[in-house]
Amino acid sequence: MLRSHLGFTPPGRAPWQSGGMGALVGIVAGLIALLGLLVALGNAGYLAMLNSAARKKGLAGERTAVFVKEHSKAAAVTTGVAALGLLLTLGGSVPVDVLGAVLGAGGGLMAKRALDGTRNQLRSGA
Numbered sequence: 001m002l003r004s005h006l007g008f009t010p011p012g013r014a015p016w017q018s019g020g021m022g023a024l025v026g027i028v029a030g031l032i033a034l035l036g037l038l039v040a041l042g043n044a045g046y047l048a049m050l051n052s053a054a055r056k057k058g059l060a061g062e063r064t065a066v067f068v069k070e071h072s073k074a075a076a077v078t079t080g081v082a083a084l085g086l087l088l089t090l091g092g093s094v095p096v097d098v099l100g101a102v103l104g105a106g107g108g109l110m111a112k113r114a115l116d117g118t119r120n121q122l123r124s125g126a
Contacts, residue, residue, distance in 0.1 A: 025094050029101035033086040036108025040079040043111040046118065047075050064122070074114055082107030 051068040054061030085104030089097050 022092075022094050022097075026089060026092065026097045029097035029104075030086070030089040032101040033082065033089045033104025036104035036106070036111075037079070037082040037086050039108035039115075040075070040082040040111035043115040043118075044072075044075040044079050046115060047072055050118075050122075067118075067121070071114065071118060075111065078107045078111040078114065080107075082111070 047068050050064055051072075054064035054068065057064075082104050085100045085102070085107060088100030088103065091097065091100070
Protein backbone atom coordinates (compact mmCIF):
# COMPACT_ATOMS: atom_id res chain seq x y z
CA MET A 1 0.00 0.00 0.00
CA LEU A 2 1.40 3.35 -0.98
CA ARG A 3 1.48 5.97 1.73
CA SER A 4 0.47 9.61 1.48
CA HIS A 5 4.05 10.88 1.76
CA LEU A 6 4.60 9.44 -1.71
CA GLY A 7 1.89 11.71 -3.05
CA PHE A 8 -0.75 9.01 -3.31
CA THR A 9 -4.19 9.33 -1.77
CA PRO A 10 -6.26 6.15 -1.82
CA PRO A 11 -9.43 6.39 -3.95
CA GLY A 12 -12.50 7.62 -2.13
CA ARG A 13 -10.52 9.35 0.63
CA ALA A 14 -9.74 12.99 1.10
CA PRO A 15 -6.05 13.95 1.45
CA TRP A 16 -6.44 14.73 5.16
CA GLN A 17 -7.85 11.22 5.74
CA SER A 18 -4.78 9.48 4.37
CA GLY A 19 -2.67 10.17 7.45
CA GLY A 20 -0.47 12.85 5.93
CA MET A 21 -1.85 15.67 8.09
CA GLY A 22 -0.80 14.04 11.36
CA ALA A 23 2.82 15.02 10.86
CA LEU A 24 1.87 18.59 10.03
CA VAL A 25 -0.33 18.84 13.13
CA GLY A 26 2.54 17.45 15.20
CA ILE A 27 5.01 20.01 13.86
CA VAL A 28 2.66 22.96 14.41
CA ALA A 29 1.73 21.72 17.90
CA GLY A 30 5.40 21.28 18.76
CA LEU A 31 6.21 24.82 17.65
CA ILE A 32 3.31 26.25 19.64
CA ALA A 33 4.36 24.33 22.76
CA LEU A 34 8.00 25.34 22.29
CA LEU A 35 7.05 29.00 22.03
CA GLY A 36 4.94 28.69 25.19
CA LEU A 37 7.85 27.09 27.02
CA LEU A 38 10.21 29.87 25.92
CA VAL A 39 7.82 32.51 27.24
CA ALA A 40 7.45 30.64 30.55
CA LEU A 41 11.21 30.33 30.87
CA GLY A 42 11.52 34.04 30.14
CA ASN A 43 9.17 34.82 33.01
CA ALA A 44 11.11 32.54 35.37
CA GLY A 45 14.40 34.06 34.22
CA TYR A 46 13.13 37.58 34.78
CA LEU A 47 12.08 36.70 38.32
CA ALA A 48 15.49 35.09 38.95
CA MET A 49 17.21 38.23 37.69
CA LEU A 50 15.06 40.39 39.97
CA ASN A 51 15.85 38.13 42.92
CA SER A 52 19.57 38.36 42.24
CA ALA A 53 19.46 42.15 42.05
CA ALA A 54 17.35 42.34 45.23
CA ARG A 55 19.80 40.17 47.16
CA LYS A 56 22.71 42.41 46.14
CA LYS A 57 20.88 45.44 47.53
CA GLY A 58 20.41 43.84 50.94
CA LEU A 59 17.68 45.44 53.04
CA ALA A 60 16.87 47.95 50.31
CA GLY A 61 15.81 45.09 48.04
CA GLU A 62 13.86 43.16 50.66
CA ARG A 63 10.50 44.22 49.27
CA THR A 64 11.41 43.02 45.79
CA ALA A 65 12.80 39.75 47.18
CA VAL A 66 9.51 39.05 48.97
CA PHE A 67 7.60 39.87 45.77
CA VAL A 68 9.76 37.47 43.77
CA LYS A 69 9.35 34.73 46.37
CA GLU A 70 5.56 35.06 46.17
CA HIS A 71 5.52 34.85 42.39
CA SER A 72 8.16 32.18 41.88
CA LYS A 73 5.69 29.34 42.52
CA ALA A 74 3.42 30.57 39.73
CA ALA A 75 6.43 30.82 37.41
CA ALA A 76 7.41 27.24 38.24
CA VAL A 77 3.88 25.99 37.57
CA THR A 78 3.57 27.78 34.22
CA THR A 79 6.98 26.48 33.17
CA GLY A 80 6.01 22.96 34.19
CA VAL A 81 2.72 23.10 32.30
CA ALA A 82 4.43 24.41 29.18
CA ALA A 83 7.15 21.74 29.44
CA LEU A 84 4.51 19.04 29.83
CA GLY A 85 2.79 20.41 26.74
CA LEU A 86 6.02 20.17 24.76
CA LEU A 87 6.58 16.61 25.94
CA LEU A 88 3.05 15.64 24.90
CA THR A 89 3.66 16.87 21.36
CA LEU A 90 6.33 14.19 21.01
CA GLY A 91 3.65 11.48 21.40
CA GLY A 92 2.74 11.07 17.77
CA SER A 93 -1.06 11.01 17.78
CA VAL A 94 -3.07 14.04 16.72
CA PRO A 95 -5.29 14.33 19.85
CA VAL A 96 -2.25 14.19 22.12
CA ASP A 97 -0.47 16.76 19.93
CA VAL A 98 -3.44 19.10 20.17
CA LEU A 99 -3.57 18.65 23.96
CA GLY A 100 0.15 19.41 24.13
CA ALA A 101 -0.31 22.55 22.04
CA VAL A 102 -3.16 23.72 24.29
CA LEU A 103 -1.09 23.12 27.44
CA GLY A 104 1.99 24.78 25.97
CA ALA A 105 0.05 27.79 24.73
CA GLY A 106 -1.87 28.07 28.01
CA GLY A 107 1.30 27.92 30.09
CA GLY A 108 2.94 30.51 27.86
CA LEU A 109 -0.07 32.81 27.95
CA MET A 110 -0.29 32.69 31.74
CA ALA A 111 3.45 33.32 32.01
CA LYS A 112 3.15 36.33 29.67
CA ARG A 113 0.35 37.77 31.80
CA ALA A 114 2.40 37.20 34.95
CA LEU A 115 5.44 38.85 33.36
CA ASP A 116 3.41 41.87 32.30
CA GLY A 117 1.90 42.10 35.78
CA THR A 118 5.34 41.91 37.39
CA ARG A 119 6.74 44.61 35.17
CA ASN A 120 3.75 46.91 35.72
CA GLN A 121 3.80 46.43 39.46
CA LEU A 122 7.53 47.12 39.74
CA ARG A 123 7.29 50.17 37.47
CA SER A 124 4.55 51.67 39.63
CA GLY A 125 6.72 51.20 42.72
CA ALA A 126 4.18 49.07 44.58
